[in-house]
Amino acid sequence: MELTRRELIAAFLGAAVASACKREAPRAPIPGAVVDRAVEVGHKLRGGPLPSAQTVEPVDVLVVGGGIAGLSAAWRLMGAGVKDVRVVELEADVGGTSRSGRNAVTAFPWGAHYLPAPTEDRGPVVRLLREMGAVSGVDAQGLPTFEETLLIQEPDERHFYRGHWYEGLYLRVGATAEDLAELERFDARMNAFAAARDAKGRKAFAVPTSRSSDDAEWTALDSLSMARWLEREGFHSTRLKWLVDYACRDDYGATSEHVSAWAGIWYFAARQDGQGERSEGFLSWPEGNGRLVQQLSSSLPPRAVERDVLVHTVTPSAKGCRVDALDARTGQPRSFQARQVVLACPRFIAAHVVAPWRTERPAWLSAFTYAPWVVANLTLSSPPVSRGFPLAWDNVFQESRSLGYVVATHQRLRQDENGPTVLTWYLPMAGGDVKAEREKSLSASYADWEALVMADLRPAHPGISAQAQRLEVQRWGHAMVRPTPGFIWGPERQAAQESLGPSLHFAHTDLGGLALFEEANWFGVKAAERVLAGLGVASESWL
Incomplete structure (x- = not known):
């Protein structure tokens, strides 16, 4: 049975996005395509014996x-x-x-779009960054510093909620005293996890995971879900739960119900020093x-x-x-x-x-289980119109199952604030049944994806349909392993x-x-x- 447009949007993005969609005047479809081909080639492995060369x-x-x-x-x-x-x-x-990809406007990512700045001056990642000239020096504590042009320029994050954009990932507007108290208590717990060391001097939560402590005090957290840990520790704020859920979907392609508490805490604790500082920032490029x-x-x-x-x-x-x-x-x-x-x-x-x-x-x-993802790159003739806090690098929707979008031209917006741009839109297929999620993502046509992307963007950006020039969609059937x-x-x-x-x-x-x-x-x-x-x-x- 074919889904109606509203049913399609609800199935992929949630009921809130579907209910926000208003009937629009007929419009020409946005030119574009589904660009991946790994499924048709990779599935040859499932067939019978393949020949060997002489x-x-x-x-x-x-x-x-x-x-x-x-x-x-x-x-x-x-x-x-x-x-x-x-x-x-x-x-x-x-x-x-x-x-990554590239068009006449800019280069853009087809997946991962940033690298957290390393907090230690050792290991292969820092070596690679030095080779590419991204490391500018070493500070008084012996930690690497990075080229300013590669660190995300402000504004870096904003949040769309009920018609307006607000600064940051945590939605502070309308937050109660209880909400803010829970956030403060949660941050204190994450700082304590970040500062924790075992008898060998290893961080409880380290980057990469192989450097983390294997003491049972910490590894026991892997046995329960992050959602269960929040409940056990008395965290009930809807806003905090949203933030944690967003973090799990962002890095792991799954909701907090399907992510281990160890991995959920790792997200908040591994890249900071125990004082609330989460490294020097994020390194990013247009691609x-x-x-x-x-x-x-x-x-x-x-x-x-x-x-x-x-x-x-x-x-x-x-x-x-x-x-x-x-x-x-x-x-x-x-x-x-x-x-x-x-x-x-x-x-x-x-x-x-x-x-x-x-x-x-x-x-x-x-x-081993793997989360499917969908990434779409939308080329616009000019930056999208917004209400409230201005366009940022990372732009998140409170009531959508998508992660929102990043702006490929963000690092040069000050030089060309009104020129064409590319928005990279991310949708983790975060349901518990990964096979069903994968089949759902692969069954949708280009016309379906065009409807979904624009339904997600249009409430936050009036008139964006007229600015849209081309949409390209990449489906990742097994994008990321789930912890x-x-x-x-x-x-x-x-x-x-x-x-x-x-x-x-x-x-x-x-x-x-x-x-x-x-x-x-x-x-x-x-x-x-x-x-x-x-x-x-x-x-x-x-x-």
Whole structure:
């Protein structure tokens, strides 16, 4: 049964957005398209046996997957002087959910759009930022400082509620004394978590998660949901619950009911010093984390990265790994013999690709669940009209299931305040049944997505339909791993990190349990350093 327009909006964005939609005069549809193609190519892995090539191409190190983890592994290997490194990627573009696009107006993100400024002057992320000239120096405490042009300019955040925009993420207008008291108490609890250290001096909640304390005092929080923790601790304010729920949807693609309390607290505590300071700020570029993809890619020789390669079988042996693949454009088979392999893809894909796992399914596999997302880039002839607090970098809707949008041209608005811009709109499909959410996102047509995006934006921006020039939509069926209760500190995630024999190593953000740049980068570098050990290359760890 076909849904009415109002039913469609309610199903995706919630009843509040649907009820806010007013009947509008007929308008021409906004030109655009659904631009992703991973589903049609990637689902070939579900079919029968695929052919192997007659000729086998030898390579020292083959990295399968050109997302952040795979590129980070290759970057680390090149940094150690390993020359014969090949990266193969299924898509036409590398970067995974950090990749970006560009049109005549600006570059824009197709996924991750910022990087929290690191709070320590160590680790591979700071090394990468130094290589790209983003680190301006070190302060009196020995902590890195960053180029001002890369830190988000004010205004950075605003919040739309009942016809007006307000400053910040927490809705203070109309807040009761009880609401504000709960917020103050919650902030104090998060500061205490941020300051907590174990007997070894490790932070209770650290970036990346691998640096966090494994003491039971903290890991026990992983056993219950963030929603249950709020209830247990006596937090009842609707506004605070909204803020926490927004945080979970923003970083984890799930509501607080489906996120572990450890992960929920990590969001608020890991990147601050215990005094309420949440690092120096956020680093961002018009293309979002696509700029980090460019930096990682620039460390590799041009011919080291091959796109449109569908790897379907990895067979480890005593002499390395045989890797069988298809050219996704021509359908022709290809095969590689690698001394070492980094398989930098999600666990659910690895289970189809690693030959021994086809006959003996890994016991840990069912613990991994992935949230689908939809990202849309809307090009406008001029910035949208607003009531209340002015246009910010991050623009959030109180009553929508979407996360609102970021402005790709924000960092240069002062130079061109009235010129064309691109809004990047985000919708995490945050329901509990991820399969149903995925099917829902993939079943919607371009016309459906156009109706949904504009229904979300129009109440906050009168006249935006007349400004709209083009809309492009990207569906991410398995965008991010979900840190469900029991997952972060459960045995399954730990088991999934282990190499298979001496030559097959794994890297992906899902191994960290949080779909964040720092996790992908960490596990990419970690896998690369296992490769170095396998090759007999001595190199000081970057971790």
